[in-house]
Amino acid sequence: MATTIETMTRDALVERVGRLPRVRIAALPTPLEEMPRLRAALGPDSSSPRLFVKRDDLTGLAFGGNKVRHLEFRVADVLAKGADTMIVTNVAQSNHARLHTAVAAKFGLTNYIIKIPSKKDQPIQGNLLLDHIMGARIIEAESDDPAAITRHLDDLIARLHADGHVPYAVPRDQFSKIAGTCAYLLAAVEILGQLDILGASVTHIVMASGTSTAGLALAGKVLGASYRVHAVSVGGSREMIEAQMLGYANSAAELLDLPVRLTAADVTVHDDYVGERYGVVTAAGLEALRLTARTEGLILDPVYTAKAMSGLIDRVRRGAFKAGDTVLFVHSGGLPITFAYGEEIMESLGGIARSD
Numbered sequence: 001m002a003t004t005i006e007t008m009t010r011d012a013l014v015e016r017v018g019r020l021p022r023v024r025i026a027a028l029p030t031p032l033e034e035m036p037r038l039r040a041a042l043g044p045d046s047s048s049p050r051l052f053v054k055r056d057d058l059t060g061l062a063f064g065g066n067k068v069r070h071l072e073f074r075v076a077d078v079l080a081k082g083a084d085t086m087i088v089t090n091v092a093q094s095n096h097a098r099l100h101t102a103v104a105a106k107f108g109l110t111n112y113i114i115k116i117p118s119k120k121d122q123p124i125q126g127n128l129l130l131d132h133i134m135g136a137r138i139i140e141a142e143s144d145d146p147a148a149i150t151r152h153l154d155d156l157i158a159r160l161h162a163d164g165h166v167p168y169a170v171p172r173d174q175f176s177k178i179a180g181t182c183a184y185l186l187a188a189v190e191i192l193g194q195l196d197i198l199g200a201s202v203t204h205i206v207m208a209s210g211t212s213t214a215g216l217a218l219a220g221k222v223l224g225a226s227y228r229v230h231a232v233s234v235g236g237s238r239e240m241i242e243a244q245m246l247g248y249a250n251s252a253a254e255l256l257d258l259p260v261r262l263t264a265a266d267v268t269v270h271d272d273y274v275g276e277r278y279g280v281v282t283a284a285g286l287e288a289l290r291l292t293a294r295t296e297g298l299i300l301d302p303v304y305t306a307k308a309m310s311g312l313i314d315r316v317r318r319g320a321f322k323a324g325d326t327v328l329f330v331h332s333g334g335l336p337i338t339f340a341y342g343e344e345i346m347e348s349l350g351g352i353a354r355s356d
């Protein structure tokens with residue numbers, strides 16, 4: 001059970017986060033919908049919790065996703081620091097790289113992607129295709145060796161400075177790391193307000209782990225909310241994810257002078273749905289992708305949201321939630337990735353279905 005002591009009101013939390021510079025990009029509030037047919041597919045209602053989904057895949061910019069919320073704070077920081085160029089380092093199917101490229105276009109900045117090689121470099125599809133369309137400047141790193149990436153980053157920063165530019169290196173900026181956590185403090189308030197209108201309350205929130213889940217958990221603790229956050233790892237051990245989440249949450253709590261700190265007891269991290277590793281599909285994830293699509297017309301991506309949903313589904317089937325529980329799944333986006341995994345997805349569907 002989550003803490004039930006409210007140490008701040010929702011208004012006070014919104015006011016506190018409101019002290020940070022922010023630009024408005026995201027289409028908010030995103031819808032919050034019920035998933036009755038997915039619930040029915042998982043068992044009789046008496047044994048399955050009521051299921052809701054927060055549609056943060058619909059945040060608006062360039063195929064949306066959770067990172068559009070983050071960018072409202074990060075771009076404000078970029079502008080406040082007088083930067084004209086952003087640099088990210090990531091793989092071809094990175095939502096992070098796609099959305100930095102989109103926001104750069106929107107604000108007249110330049111975005112460089114130091115691109116780490118991966119199996120999804122060819123054919124050019126999904127996020128990488130969108131990066132090209134939106135004019136990203138792509139530097140191909142020869143390997144995923146951290147030392148090589150650091151060298152590329154150092155070289156690019158030096159070159160940009162020499163040319164009179166002001167670069168903002170996203171992986172190195174201290175505030176940048178917790179922009180997502182700050183943004184999801186507000187997302188939590190948005191969710192609670194929408195549930196009030198529906199006359200519902202949630203006992204569990206399930207989402208792919210990261211800076212966003214740190215924000216949801218921290219907000220839950222500050223507000224004495226009734227939910228527990230389940231952060232589902234899509235790559236990385238429980239210990240590592242937990243340590244990162246506490247780090248993000250408590251840096252944000254310090255920055256915003258919040259009256260609480262997050263501890264390991266406040267969140268549940270699951271690392272049993274990763275499969276082989278980040279970016280490699282799992283059978284359970286592909287089943288979650290198919291089932292959610294065929295019961296709710298809701299599309300998940302195979303790398304983040306399908307794995308997170310496979311965790312939710314597995315826990316419902318194993319009876320890990322109690323009768324009377326209500327579970328909210330946060331759809332964090334990632335949709336372009338789906339198109340880069342057509343082969344794996346078709347294989348899991350048993351090939352092309354014919355009706356003749």
Ligand SMILES: *Cc1c(COP(=O)(O)O)cnc(C)c1O
Nearest residue numbers: 095208210211212304332333334
């Ligand atoms: C990046 C990402 C996440 C999780 O990481 P955050 O640090 O919270 O952004 C989850 N889902 C999707 C689709 C993402 O792109």
